[in-house]
Amino acid sequence: MNLVIRGGTIVGPDTVFRADIRIESGVIVAVGEALSTANATIIDASGCWVGPAFVDIHTHLREPGREAAETIASGALAAAMGGFSAVVAMPNTEPALDNVPLVSYVLAQGAKTAIDVAVAGAITLGRKGESLAPLAELAALGVRLFTDDGTGVQNPLVMRRALEYAAPLGLRLAQHCEDEQLANGGVMNEGVLSAQLGLAGRSAVAEELMVQRDIALVRLTGGRVHFLHLSTATSLAMVTAARLEGLDVTCEVAPHHFVLSEEACRTFDPQFKVHPPLRPEADRAALHAALSTGAIDAVATDHAPHTPELKDLAFDEAPAGMLGLEHVAALTNEALGANPVAFFNLLSRGPARIAQLRASDARVGLSAHGGVIMVGEDANVVVFDPSQTWVGDRNALHSKATNTPYHGRPLVGRVRSTIVKGRLVVHEGVLQ
Amino acid sequence: MSIRGANLLTLDGMSREAILDVLDTAESFFEVNQRTIKKVPVLKGRVVASLFFEESTRTRLSFETAAKRLGADVVSLAVASSSVKKGESLRDTISTIDALGLDAVVLRHRSSGAALQVSRYVPHVRVVNAGDGQHQHPTQGLLDAFTVRQILAERHGVVASVSGSSLFEGLRVLIVGDIRHSRVARSDIAAYSALGAEVKVAAPGTLLPPSLEGWPVTVSSDFEEALAWADVVGLLRLQHERGTGSYVPSLSEFTSTFGLTATRVPLLKPDAIVMHPGPMNRGVEIDSDVADLPQSVITRQVANGVPVRMAVLYLSLAEKKEL
Amino acid sequence: MTHHEERQDRQRGLAFVVKSQLLTAEDVSRAMKRMAHEVIERNQGLDNVTVVGIQRGGVAIAEQLATLLGGIGQVAVPVAALDVTYYRDDIGEHPLKGASMTTLRDDLTNRTVVLVDDVLFTGRTIRAAFAALADWGRPTAVQLAVLVDRGHRELPIRPDFVGKNLPTALSESVRATLDGVWLGSGVAR
Numbered sequence: 001m002n003l004v005i006r007g008g009t010i011v012g013p014d015t016v017f018r019a020d021i022r023i024e025s026g027v028i029v030a031v032g033e034a035l036s037t038a039n040a041t042i043i044d045a046s047g048c049w050v051g052p053a054f055v056d057i058h059t060h061l062r063e064p065g066r067e068a069a070e071t072i073a074s075g076a077l078a079a080a081m082g083g084f085s086a087v088v089a090m091p092n093t094e095p096a097l098d099n100v101p102l103v104s105y106v107l108a109q110g111a112k113t114a115i116d117v118a119v120a121g122a123i124t125l126g127r128k129g130e131s132l133a134p135l136a137e138l139a140a141l142g143v144r145l146f147t148d149d150g151t152g153v154q155n156p157l158v159m160r161r162a163l164e165y166a167a168p169l170g171l172r173l174a175q176h177c178e179d180e181q182l183a184n185g186g187v188m189n190e191g192v193l194s195a196q197l198g199l200a201g202r203s204a205v206a207e208e209l210m211v212q213r214d215i216a217l218v219r220l221t222g223g224r225v226h227f228l229h230l231s232t233a234t235s236l237a238m239v240t241a242a243r244l245e246g247l248d249v250t251c252e253v254a255p256h257h258f259v260l261s262e263e264a265c266r267t268f269d270p271q272f273k274v275h276p277p278l279r280p281e282a283d284r285a286a287l288h289a290a291l292s293t294g295a296i297d298a299v300a301t302d303h304a305p306h307t308p309e310l311k312d313l314a315f316d317e318a319p320a321g322m323l324g325l326e327h328v329a330a331l332t333n334e335a336l337g338a339n340p341v342a343f344f345n346l347l348s349r350g351p352a353r354i355a356q357l358r359a360s361d362a363r364v365g366l367s368a369h370g371g372v373i374m375v376g377e378d379a380n381v382v383v384f385d386p387s388q389t390w391v392g393d394r395n396a397l398h399s400k401a402t403n404t405p406y407h408g409r410p411l412v413g414r415v416r417s418t419i420v421k422g423r424l425v426v427h428e429g430v431l432q
Numbered sequence: 433m434s435i436r437g438a439n440l441l442t443l444d445g446m447s448r449e450a451i452l453d454v455l456d457t458a459e460s461f462f463e464v465n466q467r468t469i470k471k472v473p474v475l476k477g478r479v480v481a482s483l484f485f486e487e488s489t490r491t492r493l494s495f496e497t498a499a500k501r502l503g504a505d506v507v508s509l510a511v512a513s514s515s516v517k518k519g520e521s522l523r524d525t526i527s528t529i530d531a532l533g534l535d536a537v538v539l540r541h542r543s544s545g546a547a548l549q550v551s552r553y554v555p556h557v558r559v560v561n562a563g564d565g566q567h568q569h570p571t572q573g574l575l576d577a578f579t580v581r582q583i584l585a586e587r588h589g590v591v592a593s594v595s596g597s598s599l600f601e602g603l604r605v606l607i608v609g610d611i612r613h614s615r616v617a618r619s620d621i622a623a624y625s626a627l628g629a630e631v632k633v634a635a636p637g638t639l640l641p642p643s644l645e646g647w648p649v650t651v652s653s654d655f656e657e658a659l660a661w662a663d664v665v666g667l668l669r670l671q672h673e674r675g676t677g678s679y680v681p682s683l684s685e686f687t688s689t690f691g692l693t694a695t696r697v698p699l700l701k702p703d704a705i706v707m708h709p710g711p712m713n714r715g716v717e718i719d720s721d722v723a724d725l726p727q728s729v730i731t732r733q734v735a736n737g738v739p740v741r742m743a744v745l746y747l748s749l750a751e752k753k754e755l
Numbered sequence: 756m757t758h759h760e761e762r763q764d765r766q767r768g769l770a771f772v773v774k775s776q777l778l779t780a781e782d783v784s785r786a787m788k789r790m791a792h793e794v795i796e797r798n799q800g801l802d803n804v805t806v807v808g809i810q811r812g813g814v815a816i817a818e819q820l821a822t823l824l825g826g827i828g829q830v831a832v833p834v835a836a837l838d839v840t841y842y843r844d845d846i847g848e849h850p851l852k853g854a855s856m857t858t859l860r861d862d863l864t865n866r867t868v869v870l871v872d873d874v875l876f877t878g879r880t881i882r883a884a885f886a887a888l889a890d891w892g893r894p895t896a897v898q899l900a901v902l903v904d905r906g907h908r909e910l911p912i913r914p915d916f917v918g919k920n921l922p923t924a925l926s927e928s929v930r931a932t933l934d935g936v937w938l939g940s941g942v943a944r
């Protein structure tokens with residue numbers, strides 16, 4: 001299939017320019033003015049940004065174990081609708097992705113979808129935080145990120161050993177930073193509001209302590225840590241300082257942490273329950289402001305599907321987590337204003353670098369993501385209309401689950417087309 | 433916001449006028465409860481479901497008695513002991529009982545916010561919160577304020593229902609114990625402060641909420657001084673598991689530092705009112721003998737539960753819901 | 756009436772606006788005395804009579820009637836207030852009225868009850884009063900005394916003693932107190 005994307009604004013790592021793109025056999029074959037449309041499907045991109053398709057480094061696909069909430073197939077559809085050409089499947093499945101057969105299974109299922117599905121392996125067996133998972137064996141399958149996400153590695157000695165083991169293998173450990181003892185089963189941010197609502201709080205300090213601990217462990221071991229879903233201004237400041245110090249640390253924020261504040265919990269609607277929890281407005285505003293400063297490497301969804309049966313429980317009994325794949329681009333666009341360079345850096349180039357999915361990385365069985373629109377590149381491309389307005393609708397999702405906190409929310413900016421390995425997966429906003 | 437034609441979910445933010453509306457109406461139902469026939473037909477034909485996901489025989493009976501004395505039909509679902517266990521979707525349970533054609537749901541649930549959630553699932557049904565987790569227990573707050581006003585009105589020889597909030601002006605209320613985990617404390621503080629009383633809390637640091645910012649209370653630095661200061665002392669139940677070292681070193685240390693013991697009784701003003709929402713842990717937050725002193729109005733609180741809950745059900749149900 | 760109700764009335768434009776005075780305080784006083792005599796005449800004495808005033812307008816009139824009866828008969832005539840709010844058949848049709856106190860305590864079995872209200876209109880308040888009275892036992896007889904009968908009955912209820920018959924339009928309202936009787940519009944609580 002040949003494609004010509006016509007009339008769009010091409011967004012590079014630092015500049016934008018007007019050009020058409022021609023794609024043949026999964027590769028970009030021409031970039032320029034008024035390209036020939038012979039034998040090609042034409043994608044009208046006028047008014048749109050055209051850039052490397054998005055990469056989500058924090059996607060809970062739930063398979064195996066909780067297929068009622070999401071499957072690799074349904075999650076991939078949601079991802080494509082959201083403009084993603086690749087996602088990193090998180091290992092907190094049931095059982096956890098801590099061994100070769102399971103990781104191979106997920107990679108095989110992922111290969112049947114229209115997008116690239118990479119896998120993050122568990123750091124410890126069963127994500128129990130006790131003994132190391134076979135990091136080297138999994139690395140041989142192409143796994144580059146490891147995490148016990150859902151929870152962090154609680155024991156500092158185990159984390160130290162994991163960093164020491166992973167560093168020479170070129171692997172990065174991604175940490176869900178929350179000290180579970182201090183979080184003490186809390187269900188929302190601890191503070192004025194939790195006290196008023198009678199909901200048990202999760203202190204910001206529970207997160208910040210582990211960020212601080214892991215920075216110290218990176219300094220000690222020379223390892224690499226990626227900080228998942230940072231939610232407080234203090235966490236981000238610590239990571240920024242560590243980076244200035246020269247430590248190999250990266251970080252992401254989730255859209256809900258720069259869009260929503262803990263005020264949403266006033267409704268006791270479990271759709272707003274997430275870990276780390278939604279924080280006070282000052283933290284939300286600080287993360288929002290930091291999106292365009294380069295302090296944040298990636299926006300990552302922490303897409304966490306749950307069945308309605310579970311999300312209809314009382315606030316303290318419902319599971320934590322919310323969907324993100326299909327709305328994150330609009331939310332990031334709205335938060336950044338008209339800043340296409342930062343937009344693609346946060347949603348595509350930054351995450352692809354962390355997940356080692358770029359052309360320059362040693363990828364196994366996956367195409368190159370988060371690159372530059374130029375001749376010879378793998379054709380993983382998204383066409384995004386930054387000014388289209390629409391409304392979040394839980395009944396219009398492609399995910400199996402419906403637990404979006406953005407139902408009824410006006411959104412600005414929408415994915416028009418997603419092209420993965422030269423295939424037009426989403427066209428005119430519709431799954432092909 | 434008045435509770436007329438509305439749900440009663442929280443006292444937090446409720447106006448003085450709306451609280452007085454309940455207290456004044458409760459006075460008329462208090463009179464009904466003095467009659468030989470303690471029943472009026474004002475909610476004849478209405479169906480009130482009492483839905484207790486957490487067992488509290490006392491509160492459930494109080495609500496059910498109130499509903500029956502208003503002439504309503506009562507559907508009683510002791511969910512705590514039925515097949516509906518932790519983990520069943522709130523929405524499913526409510527949809528099932530809604531099929532019975534309900535006018536009101538009286539809901540007790542171990543989770544904060546459950547009543548508000550239920551009110552979203554069944555917008556056509558009035559929801560009365562009979563205690564949700566550690567959040568609110570609005571009828572307890574109302575009946576505590578009602579009891580205090582009634583006692584003060586008797587002492588001053590005035591009619592409670594025409595005294596408005598005047599008897600609460602300058603009134604000093606001390607709430608003692610596990611404020612952090614107590615829905616009663618949250619409702620009491622809201623009610624007393626809305627009515628104009630001055631509220632102080634006394635508790636070990638671990639049993640105070642992580643933040644009291646915005647709460648209309650001061651924190652006592654000296655429990656015994658606070659006891660001498662107070663016109664009303666509201667004690668809270670301390671659950672035994674809090675006293676195993678997790679929040680306080682031991683129950684006996686709690687008693688020795690924050691218990692209303694017999695040796696502390698002489699510190700109280702002679703006419704101080706001692707309250708407890710029940711069920712009491714005699715020998716923990718209150719000495720057994722103290723609970724039976726004349727200052728203690730605990731049985732009166734229980735008795736006043738019925739007229740106050742009648743007032744709540746009447747005001748909420750008898751007026752058309754403003755949509 | 757609570758502040759809440761007063762404000763609701765004002766917001767709904769239902770406050771009572773006087774059009775004209777129909778009876779002076781002196782007229783009312785004469786009518787009350789005549790009714791008192793009629794009550795005694797009808798009951799051949801007062802031994803068994805309890806006067807019950809319907810909250811709110813009927814209470815002051817009942818108290819005055821009991822005083823007049825006591826003065827004439829030289830006996831203390833028991834009088835009590837009865838609130839019928841919780842017995843009405845129109846609950847939920849209108850904004851709720853706050854209930855007033857019922858002071859009736861005694862068992863009415865074998866008593867003659869003189870039920871008193873300020874204005875007799877549709878008869879529904881009286882129906883509610885009958886329902887309420889049943890909770891105090893079984894009186895020998897219930898008689899009805901009203902200061903003003905303005906017509907427009909919706910139930911088969913007829914007063915035994917009337918201060919003044921005043922034909923009115925349905926849209927009008929009447930305020931009847933010991934200080935006088937007025938015609939107006941709005942709610943004459």
Ligand SMILES: [Zn+2]
Pocket residue numbers: 149150151176228229275276302
């Ligand atoms: Zn996480």
